[in-house]
Amino acid sequence: MLNFSNVHMKFDKDVLSDINLKIDSGEFVSILGPSGCGKSTLLRLASNLAKPTKGLVDYTSHKDLSIGFVFQNPTLMPWRTVLENVTLPLELNKKKSSREEALMWLARVGLKDKEKSYPNELSGGQMMRVSIARSLINGCNLLLLDEPFAALDEITRRKLEDDLLEIWEKEKFTVLFVTHSVSEAIYLSQRVLVLSSGPGKLVYEKNISQYNSKEEFIGSKEFQTINSEIFEKLKSGVNNE
Amino acid sequence: MNKLSTYFSPIIALSIIFIIWELLVNLFSIQLYILPAPTDIFLSLNDNLRELLLATLNTLKITLFAFLIATLIAIGLAIIFSLSKILEISLYPITVIFQVTPVVAIAPLIIIWVGLDNAEMAILILSVIVAFFPVLANTNLGFRSVDKNLKELFLINRASKWQTLMKLNLPYATPYILTGMKTSIGLALIGTVVAEFVAGTGSSAGLSWIIIESGNRLDIAKLFSALILLVLSGIFLFLLMSTIEYSILRRWHQSVKENES
Numbered sequence: 001m002l003n004f005s006n007v008h009m010k011f012d013k014d015v016l017s018d019i020n021l022k023i024d025s026g027e028f029v030s031i032l033g034p035s036g037c038g039k040s041t042l043l044r045l046a047s048n049l050a051k052p053t054k055g056l057v058d059y060t061s062h063k064d065l066s067i068g069f070v071f072q073n074p075t076l077m078p079w080r081t082v083l084e085n086v087t088l089p090l091e092l093n094k095k096k097s098s099r100e101e102a103l104m105w106l107a108r109v110g111l112k113d114k115e116k117s118y119p120n121e122l123s124g125g126q127m128m129r130v131s132i133a134r135s136l137i138n139g140c141n142l143l144l145l146d147e148p149f150a151a152l153d154e155i156t157r158r159k160l161e162d163d164l165l166e167i168w169e170k171e172k173f174t175v176l177f178v179t180h181s182v183s184e185a186i187y188l189s190q191r192v193l194v195l196s197s198g199p200g201k202l203v204y205e206k207n208i209s210q211y212n213s214k215e216e217f218i219g220s221k222e223f224q225t226i227n228s229e230i231f232e233k234l235k236s237g238v239n240n241e
Numbered sequence: 242m243n244k245l246s247t248y249f250s251p252i253i254a255l256s257i258i259f260i261i262w263e264l265l266v267n268l269f270s271i272q273l274y275i276l277p278a279p280t281d282i283f284l285s286l287n288d289n290l291r292e293l294l295l296a297t298l299n300t301l302k303i304t305l306f307a308f309l310i311a312t313l314i315a316i317g318l319a320i321i322f323s324l325s326k327i328l329e330i331s332l333y334p335i336t337v338i339f340q341v342t343p344v345v346a347i348a349p350l351i352i353i354w355v356g357l358d359n360a361e362m363a364i365l366i367l368s369v370i371v372a373f374f375p376v377l378a379n380t381n382l383g384f385r386s387v388d389k390n391l392k393e394l395f396l397i398n399r400a401s402k403w404q405t406l407m408k409l410n411l412p413y414a415t416p417y418i419l420t421g422m423k424t425s426i427g428l429a430l431i432g433t434v435v436a437e438f439v440a441g442t443g444s445s446a447g448l449s450w451i452i453i454e455s456g457n458r459l460d461i462a463k464l465f466s467a468l469i470l471l472v473l474s475g476i477f478l479f480l481l482m483s484t485i486e487y488s489i490l491r492r493w494h495q496s497v498k499e500n501e502s
Contacts, residue, residue, distance in 0.1 A: 044393075047393075047397055048397075049393055049396060049397065067397055069393070069394065069397050071390040071393075071394075073390060075388065075390040075391055075394060077391065077409075077412065077413075078493045078494065079412045079413075079415070079492075079493045079494075080412075088394075088398070088408070089398050091404075091408070092395065092398040092399070092400045092404055092408070093398060093399070118492050118493045119493070120493060120495065138398070
C-alpha cells in the first residue's frame with residue numbers, strides 16, 4: 001500500500017532520517033514518539049502534502065488512491081452544517097454530492113440527528129466524529145490520523161477508538177495512526193512503530209497479537225508487558241537526543 | 242442590566258441634554274444665529290423637511306453606491322493579492338498611497354478629470370477612495386488567517402484554486418470582510434460629505450450644500466437640522482451593516498453567539 005524507502009526530511013535541521021517502512025493494504029499501524037520527532041511530518045509525507053528531501057514515498061496496489069486525513073483539531077468549517085462538512089470531499093472531487101451517503105456516514109459515527117447542527121453546537125468528541133466521517137466519505141483507502149483523540153477525555157476517547165475500530169474492521173482501509181499514548185497505540189493497532197527524536201528514526205517495531213475481545217486484551221498480562229516494553233524504548237529514544 | 246434600559250438610557254440622557262440646552266439658551270438669551278434652542282432646530286427641521294429629506298436621500302444614495310463599489314473593488318483586489326504574491330507586493334503600496342492621501346487634497350484633480358459639470362461623479366469617486374481601504378485590509382487579513390489544516394484538507398482533496406477561493410477563503414474571511422465593511426460604510430458617508438464640500442458647491446444637492454448655504458446665511462437652526470439628519474444617516478448606515486452582519490454570522494460565528502448568550 002505505502003512504502004517509505006530511505007526517506008530523509010530536512011527543514012532547518014534533520015527531522016526524519018533513513019526511514020524505511022512498508023505498510024500493507026488494510027493494515028492498522030500506529031506511530032509513537034516523543035514530541036518533535038517528526039511523527040506529523042511522516043503523515044504529511046504519506047499524504048503527499050510534503051515531498052521528502054531524499055528518498056521515496058510511493059503507493060502500491062491502489063490506482064484510485066483516496067486519502068483521508070484526520071487532524072489533531074477537528075478542522076471543521078464553522079459556516080457549514082455538519083452534513084455540509086461531511087459532503088465537502090465529494091464536492092471538491094466533483095462527485096455528485098450525495099446526501100444519503102453523508103447521512104449514512106454520520107449514522108456510522110453515531111451522529112444520526114446532528115446533520116443540521118453547526119460545529120459550534122457540538123462537543124469536542126462529536127466534532128471529531130464529523131471529522132472522521134468526512135475523511136471516510138470519499139471511498140477512503142488510506143486513513144491518516146494525527147493525534148486525533150489527544151484533546152478528549154478518557155471515556156469519550158475510548159468510545160471513539162472502539163467506533164473507529166469497528167468501521168475499520170468492516171471497511172479494511174489502511175490506517176496510519178500517530179499518537180502520544182502508548183496504550184492507545186497498543187489497543188488500536190496491529191503494529192506499533194516507535195520513532196526516536198532528533199532526527200526521527202525508526203527504532204522499534206512491535207506486532208500486536210489480536211485478541212477476540214479488546215476488553216480481554218487490555219486486561220491481559222501481555223498488554224502490560226508490551227506497554228512497559230514500548231515505554232522503555234520511548235524513553236531511550238528521548239535519551240539518545 | 243435589562244434590555245429596556247439599554248435602549249432607554251441613552252434616550253433619557255439625550256433628552257436631559259436637550260432640556261438643559263433649551264433652558265440655557267433662554268436663560269442667557271443667546272441669539273438665534275449663535276446657538277438656536279432645540280425647539281428652534283426642530284421647528285426649522287419641520288419647515289424645511291422636504292428640502293432636507295431630499296438632500297439626505299441624495300447624500301445617502303451616493304454614499305451607498307460608493308460603499309458598494311468600494312467593497313467590490315476591495316474584495317476583488319484582495320482576491321488578486323491572494324492569488325499572486327508579486328501583484329500584492331507591487332500594488333499594495335499604491336493602495337496605501339490612496340489611503341493616506343487626504344481626500345480634500347486630491348479632490349481638485351478628480352473634479353478637473355471628470356469635469357466641473359459632473360460633480361456627482363467626482364463625489365462618488367472621492368468617496369470610493371476614502372472607503373475601500375478597510376475592506377481591502379480586512380479581507381487580506383482574513384485570507385491570510387485561513388486555518389492551515391483546512392488548507393491542507395483542500396490540498397489533499399486536490400481542490401482547484403477556484404474551489405479553494407469560493408469554498409474556503411471567502412467564507413473564512415467573511416467575518417473579517419464584514420468588520421471592514423462596517424468601518425467602510427461610515428467612511429463612505431464621511432467621504433461623500435467631505436467631497437460634497439469640496440466638489441459639490443452649488444451643483445450638488447447633498448446635505449453638505451445645505452450646511453454651507455445655511456452657514457453663509459447664518460441660518461444656524463437649519464444648519465443644525467442638516468447636521469441632525471447627517472448623524473441619523475450615519476446611525477442608519479451603521480445599523481444597516483450590523484443587521485447584515487448579524488444575519489450572515491448568526492448561526493455560526495462566535496462573536497454573535499457570545500453576544501446572545
